[in-house]
Amino acid sequence: MKIAFTAAGKDWDAMIDPRFGRTEYIVIYDDSSDELSVIDNSAVKNEAHGAGTATSQKIFELSPDILITGNGPGDNAAKALEKMNMKIFVGAQDLTLKQALEAYRKGSLKEC
Amino acid sequence: MTNQQTFKIAIASGKGGTGKTTLSTNLAALIAEREEVVLVDLDVEEPNSGLFFNGTLVHEEDNHNMTPNWDESLCTLCGLCQEVCNFNAIIQLGTSILVYPKLCHSCYACSELCPVNALPMEPTQIGKLRDYKLGKLHYVESRLNIGEEQAVSSIAKTKKYVAEKYPNVSLAIFDSPPGTSCPVMEATKDADYVILVTEPTPFGFHDLKLAIETMHELKKSFGVVINRYGIGNDEVINYCKAEGIDILAKIPNSRQIAELYSEGHLIYPSFPEVKTALSNILEHCLSIKEGERI
Numbered sequence: 001m002k003i004a005f006t007a008a009g010k011d012w013d014a015m016i017d018p019r020f021g022r023t024e025y026i027v028i029y030d031d032s033s034d035e036l037s038v039i040d041n042s043a044v045k046n047e048a049h050g051a052g053t054a055t056s057q058k059i060f061e062l063s064p065d066i067l068i069t070g071n072g073p074g075d076n077a078a079k080a081l082e083k084m085n086m087k088i089f090v091g092a093q094d095l096t097l098k099q100a101l102e103a104y105r106k107g108s109l110k111e112c
Numbered sequence: 113m114t115n116q117q118t119f120k121i122a123i124a125s126g127k128g129g130t131g132k133t134t135l136s137t138n139l140a141a142l143i144a145e146r147e148e149v150v151l152v153d154l155d156v157e158e159p160n161s162g163l164f165f166n167g168t169l170v171h172e173e174d175n176h177n178m179t180p181n182w183d184e185s186l187c188t189l190c191g192l193c194q195e196v197c198n199f200n201a202i203i204q205l206g207t208s209i210l211v212y213p214k215l216c217h218s219c220y221a222c223s224e225l226c227p228v229n230a231l232p233m234e235p236t237q238i239g240k241l242r243d244y245k246l247g248k249l250h251y252v253e254s255r256l257n258i259g260e261e262q263a264v265s266s267i268a269k270t271k272k273y274v275a276e277k278y279p280n281v282s283l284a285i286f287d288s289p290p291g292t293s294c295p296v297m298e299a300t301k302d303a304d305y306v307i308l309v310t311e312p313t314p315f316g317f318h319d320l321k322l323a324i325e326t327m328h329e330l331k332k333s334f335g336v337v338i339n340r341y342g343i344g345n346d347e348v349i350n351y352c353k354a355e356g357i358d359i360l361a362k363i364p365n366s367r368q369i370a371e372l373y374s375e376g377h378l379i380y381p382s383f384p385e386v387k388t389a390l391s392n393i394l395e396h397c398l399s400i401k402e403g404e405r406i
Contacts, residue, residue: 050200050215057194057203076212083205 003029003104004064005097010038016100018070018093020077021051027097028062052077060084068092068100072112088112118150118275118284119401122303124327126319128290130309131339131363134373135393136287137164138380142390143283144249150284152274153253154299156239156266161287163376165251167244171277175254175266176235179213180223186230193222193231202231214261239266241273250278263295271302283397292319292326300327305400306334307360307393313344320348324357333400337393340365360396361389 006023008015017023026039039058044051056077059067064086070093073081081088089109092100103109123136132155140151141164153159180193180202187209194204201215202222213236223231239256252274254266274284288299300306306327310320320336327334336352341362352359363369363386369379380387 047200050212052200053203053210053212053215054200057200057205060203060205076215079212080203080205080210083208083210 001031001066002062002064003031003066003068003101004059004062005029005092005100006067006069007038007097011036012098013096016068016070016092016095016097020069020071020073021053021055023055023069026055026058026062028064029097029101050076053080056080059086066104068104068109118279118281119305119397120284120286120303121397122286122288122300122306123309124288124296124300124306124323125290125309126292126321126323127310127316130290130311130316131337132287132290132309133161133164134339134363134369134379135307135309135337135390136285137161138378138386139390139393140249140251140285141165141378142380142387143285143394144247146248147283148248148250148278148281150250150252150274150278150281151287152270152284153251153287154267154270154295155287155289156254156256156263156270156295157289159253159255159287162242162244162251162253164378165244165246165249167246167249167251169242170245171241171243173241174237175239175241175256175269177213177216177238177260177262177265178218178220178233178235179216180211180231181234182209182211183230183232184208186228188228188230190227192225192227196221196225214259217262218265238262241266241270243273243277250281252277263289264298267295267298271299282401292322296323296326297330300332301330303332305397306332307337307397308334309337309339310348311340311344312338312342312346312348313340314347316344317347317351321351324355335360335396337389338362358396360393363389 005027006017007025007027008017028037052074067088072090090112091110123132143149153161193202201212223233238260241254244251254270289295310316335358342365
């Protein structure tokens with residue numbers, strides 16, 4: 001199973017980036033190999049509009065099973081993400097990636 | 113006079129709420145006392161110049177935006193549309209193409225470059241243009257429907273309407289949107305003269321500098337009007353002096369002016385000093401129109 005995080009940094013101690021479209025990084029955890037991979041999303045800063053759709057497109061290509069984020073995707077991103085067979089969990093903005101994964105496993109994150 | 117073309121004055125600002133509409137409506141009304149004038153509200157997200165004139169509606173029409181419509185039966189899923197879109201308005205998710213009309217800037221790139229014509233451009237109604245008449249004043253506005261975001265096409269269309277409908281009117285005033293982004297560029301780019309309205313505060317000064325930079329970029333001839341003169345500080349005046357920018361008028365800060373405006377009344381009939389300021393502004397514009405810089 002692959003879990004995607006919107007992240008402000010590149011490792012387990014990094015904070016969840018509360019923003020979906022403008023997240024600094026997308027970090028993917030693959031629990032079958034227990035490895036993290038990092039996608040730099042910072043170029044989206046230069047986009048005046050459409051950050052949500054651009055990031056959705058990246059997520060689509062990564063095809064995770066679960067997305068863990070903060071505020072939750074906006075309307076444009078949500079429209080794209082609903083095309084995917086992926087569960088989205090929100091409200092993890094004050095947690096590190098490690099804490100967010102634990103919270104998800106305990107069932108304390110809200111599914112959107 | 114050999115040049116019968118309309119002289120176009122755009123009233124812009126940078127910072128919002130500095131007095132663009134106050135200046136536009138009062139200047140237009142003063143001109144209309146003696147000759148025909150067109151006042152055009154290009155702040156299509158929130159046109160409000162019309163609140164000051166109880167005119168008769170003479171024409172109304174729909175405004176449209178052109179956006180691509182995906183034809184699944186023709187599409188080969190080559191991905192070119194997503195690649196050429198500068199606005200992330202079209203994305204490919206596996207075997208489907210998603211178009212976001214509200215992000216689309218109607219540039220036609222995806223549609224024109226699609227090798228199989230699977231993205232024909234189609235019109236969507238996004239607002240209305242209205243043309244009113246009151247004495248010698250023509251008031252034209254475009255208004256976006258609530259929730260619409262793309263202002264530029266409506267602004268361009270409104271300018272075209274005015275040019276075609278009133279080619280013989282010698283002065284037209286374009287009340288522009290605030291800021292320095294695409295709608296402002298579109299509203300001011302073919303003006304013959306731009307008046308930047310500011311207030312003498314740090315906020316007004318900050319945004320005035322951005323607006324000045326924009327006008328330099330567009331190679332516009334422009335001057336500054338200071339509204340609410342008497343508050344804040346001298347930064348705006350000192351800056352304009354140092355940069356050699358004309359200050360066309362200073363309109364005093366006054367509670368009575370704010371009250372008149374808030375009730376939808378014109379200012380200059382009650383304030384002789386505002387009338388004098390408007391006359392000076394007009395005289396300056398006319399001197400530029402005649403090609404004799406002061």
